[in-house]
Amino acid sequence: MTSSELPVNFAMTIDGAAVPAPQTFDVVNPATGQVIAQAPDCAPDQLDAAMHSAQQAYQLWRHEKSARRDLLLKAADEVLAAVDEIAPILTAEQGKPLADAQMEVRSVALWFRYYANLEVPVEVIQDDAKARIEVRRRSLGVVAAITPWNFPLSLAAWKIAPALRAGNTMVLKPSPYTPLATLKMVERLARVLPPGVLNAVSGRDPLGASMTQHPVPRKISFTGSVTTGKRVAEAAAGDLKRVTLELGGNDPAIVLDDADPARIADGLFWSAFRNNGQVCSAIKRVYVPEALYADVVDALAEKARSARVGDGAEPGTQLGPVNNEPQLTRVAGLVEEAVARGAEAVTGGRAPDRPGYFYEPTILAGASDGMRVVDEEQFGPVLPVVPYHDVEEAIARANGTHFGLSGSVWSADGDRAAEVADRLECGTVWINTHLALRPDQPFGGAKWSGLGVENGPWGLYGFTELKVVHRAGVTS
Ligand code: NAD
Secondary structure, three states: OOHHHOOOOOOEEEOOEEEOOOEEEEEEEOOOOEEEEEEEEOOHHHHHHHHHHHHHHHHHHOOOHHHHHHHHHHHHHHHHHOHHHHHHHHHHHHOOOHHHHHHHHHHHHHHHHHHHOOOOOOEEEEEOOOEEEEEEEEEOOEEEEEOOOOOHHHHHHHHHHHHHHOOOEEEEEOOOOOOHHHHHHHHHHOOOOOOOOEEEOOOOHHHHHHHHHOOOOOEEEEEOOHHHHHHHHHHHHOOOOEEEEEOOOOEEEEEOOOOOHHHHHHHHHHHHHHHHHOOOOOEEEEEEEHHHHHHHHHHHHHHHHHOOEOOOOOOOOOEOOOOOHHHHHHHHHHHHHHHHOOOEEEEOOOOOOOOOOOOOOEEEEOOOEOEHHHHOOOOOOEEEEEEEOOHHHHHHHHHOOOOOOEEEEEOOOHHHHHHHHHOOOOOEEEEOOOOOOOOOOOEEOOHHHEEOEEOHHHHHHOOEEEEEEEEEOOOO
16 A cells, blocks of 8 residues: 555544544655645544543443453454554554554554453452451543554553553544554454444644543553653643653663674664664663774664665665654754764764655764763664773763663673663663563653553553452451
8 A cells, every 4th residue: 555545534433433523634654745644633522522432431341351351352353454454554654664564553462462361360468257358450440541653553552452451441642643543443443342442532732731631531641752741740630640651761772891793783773773763762872882882883884874764665664764854853953963062973964865754874973971862862763872981881871861761781791781781770671682572571661761661460550540348357
């Protein structure tokens, strides 16, 4: 399917029905810069309708534990049956290679199945003649779920699967840059889920703010930037809505002096450039000992030169465009500043002369802390490589930030790497790998990178509250 063959109409899903909005907004293909579709711009009364539908559906859904399991399994099948319909839409609006888009759609089914099969046992902390005390987990109610533009479908699945499994219902809002695949996926899911259990609305940023201020949701599950995450927390505070915040990262990789540059280059490169660097937990800065510095820079530059950049819809593309124009401007600005301050773009360092929001994969040598591209989250195809003298200094620099999403340590000696890994202040630390995620592995950020976790039973707990049932025994 090419951009011109995309469906013309995209609808929201409210109370099980496909619903257009009175107004629409443009969605652009970042590989061409051209408008490819119109997305519904949810009106205030439509948001109310979605919230109330979710609230209504909650009254039954919360009690239907085994039906929830069966329906999540059916939902997984429905998504798998729609891979060829949804993946090209995702590529067209997000920019990622089609094979990656297909993988992302399939990952939704993986998450649905994992949570369908996850049983949360009631814990019994006392059971004798005096008392039986059970610790149960009860659902919260309606969840407002808000997602970013880098992995619209998988990040939605990280919310939908545990929230619904636990008995909540949901109103989901994708990013205005990438609303289409989510709308299409939820439209398909409406074939199997009862009306109101999963609603999808689309609109610009103020719609997200309206969701966080709406009286119906009891929980906001948000993935996006630190700045917006703080606004979400503020909006939630007045009503004490529960929040989970999955926010930005500035993930360091520390290469130890016994690592073999040739062996680690591929892992390092793809952990930084996957999805064109637009991954919250991608490697965003690499600390390399002086003795290995030139070799690591060369090996990374070689990878960058050979990566195939292009329209994600073209077979063989490995790196697509940056998703949107403001992000491209930001990435280019960060590189410009670093170069002006003495860094060298060994490869890339410029936008190619072609339509769309492309930026050449860039390895920045001579980067140092204090440059914005090192201190901030670049979220694009640029990797600063920072030399260090001793490992204590590298650890201090890696931790010297408000971010704390993830990090990694690369070494020929796993135990030595593990000691360094232990000292990194982040939610996930990998050794000789990075970006390895699974449905059963919790994921969340330390410091400003987040609040709460997603995935595994812990992710489901975030959509519940404890409820203690303390029953006095006959003798008390
Ligand atoms: P963003 O914060 O601009 O937008 C995220 C979502 O929030 C969008 O749907 C947007 O419309 C909505 N929104 C905007 N203003 C809002 C408000 N005031 N209230 C409620 N919602 C509002 O982020 P982005 O640019 O779409 O995504 C990139 C960021 O997301 C990066 O910082 C990245 O690291 C982060 N991210 C984090 C994770 C994680 O799991 N930790 C995963 C992916 C992306």
